[in-house]
Amino acid sequence: MKQAKDIALKISVTYVLLGALWIVLSDYVFMIIAHEKLSMYIYFQRYKGWLFTFVTGIIIFFLIYRRTNELILSNEKLSKKEKQLQIRNQHYHSLFEQNPDAVLELSLDGHVVSVNAEAEGLLEFTHDELKEVKFSEFLDEEEMKRVTDYFFATFKGLASTFETKIHIGDNKGKILRCSLVPIIINREVTGMFAIARDITLNRENEEMVVASEKLSVIGQLAAAVAHEIRNPLTSLKGFIQLMQTTNTINHNHLDIMLSEVDRIDLISGEMLILGKQQETHFRHERIDDILQQVLVLMEAQANLDNVSIIYENLSEKPLCVLCESNQLKQVFINIIKNAVEAIPPSRDGRVSITLVQHGTDAHVIVKDNGVGMDPERIEHLGEPFYSTKEKGTGLGLAVCQKIIERHKGHIHFQSEKQKGTAVEISLPVKESETTSDFAD
Secondary structure, three states: OOOHHHHHHHHHHHHHHHHHHHHHHHHHHHHHHHHHOOHHHHHHHHHHHHHHHHHHHHHHHHHHHHHHHHHHHHHHHHHHHHHHHHHHHHHHHHHOOOOOOEEEEEEEEOEEEEEOOHHHHHHHHOHHHHOOOOHHHOOOOOHHHEEEEEEEEHOOOOOOEEEEEEEEEEEEEEEEEEEEEEEEEEEEEEEEEEEEEEEEHHHHHHHHHHHHHHHHHHHHHHHHHHHHHHHHHHHHHHHHHHHHHOOOOOOOHHHHHHHHHHHHHHHHHHOOOOOOOOEEEEEEEHHHHHHHHHOOOOHHHHHHHHHHEEEOOOOOOOOEEEOOOHHHHHHHHHHHHHHOOOOOOOOOEEEEEEEEEEEEEEEEEEEOOOOOOOHHHHOOOOOOOOOOOOOOOOOHHHHHHHHHOOOOOOOEEEEEOOOEEEEEEEEEEEOOOOOOOOOO
16 A cells, blocks of 8 residues: 555656646747747747647556556466466365365364365264364374374474374274375475375285285295105115115115205204294305215216216315205205206216306306207296296295395306206305304
8 A cells, every 4th residue: 555655656746847847948948949029939838738738648648558558467467377376276175175085184283174075984073073073082092192203293394104093983993094294385384184095904905815825825835845855755766776776785875865864854844834933054064065965866866867967176275155054955956956857868968067166156057968948938947836847846946046045145047949058056155164053
């Protein structure tokens, strides 16, 4: 209002000053022009008012036109902004009202300002009733304390997402996934939006899926155990057949057979405690010693299949790894057994095993001259129940990969159709040979 008065005063003063200046200057100029001719002077005096009115009228016209044009443009911009604001408000209103989640607007003191229909249905209260209800009626003491911490964090401008359980009516419980979003105006938090979704049914379905997966895992583990028991049984069968053929008893073979029986007992014991978290004790072991034991076990089957196994240790010093020896034996037996079985009877079978050190890792490379695999099959190796064998379970390599990962190592496959397959296993070398145990 004051600004309007100032503008009006400036225009009035300007007009008066211009009028006075016109009178003084016009009299002076007309006297000079008339040169003491009274008639001419009277003529000028008669029409100078009209001239002033005409000139000032033109000036006022352009001034008013410019100002009016500015006002009209400003009003048009303001009208556009108002329409945009209305559209935006409608967008926010639609987002609020039509949101499939429950949305509540809360003030800084925690009171309900507005809610959508979904919130009324979720909490089973009307808008007016929610204004009077305290949230402590929905939450137990411990949950109320936890949720309050999220509220205070939101008042500091930090959004948060959490899950909580509320009680409605006759101890009916609901599990909600909630988000608290601060309302910030002019860089100040003026309130918050609480967004909630009922995930009770989803959680029940998840629990059913978890229970189903547990049964599935038990089935897979049972199949894996059965698969792993086949390996020591094959070795025992090979030694027994060898004893029947030679009709002699080799005490070294008997020791190995006892070791394999112990391994069967270990696997059976694992089957009995499937539901428990198992501890794996790691010790410093020489990979060469483990491979030598595996070779003795696998030579019996290799001889029966007419396959020669060649082992070469290219390391200049003993390579020790922190491992569980029975598990590594299980891996090497699986890999060598697969290599032997990949060689057709018509071919002069050969499996080479190489131990070498690269940097800080020990590498065991097993190569065969078997039938090989297509590149697309290599990508699926290690997936449970994927097998290239007609009667394979697809669990052997999956178990091997898990064991190698547990030992902080890696396993890599290379194969070429009709030329053979190479499997490279890398394990971190430990310099110290001092025995140490720890649980994995």
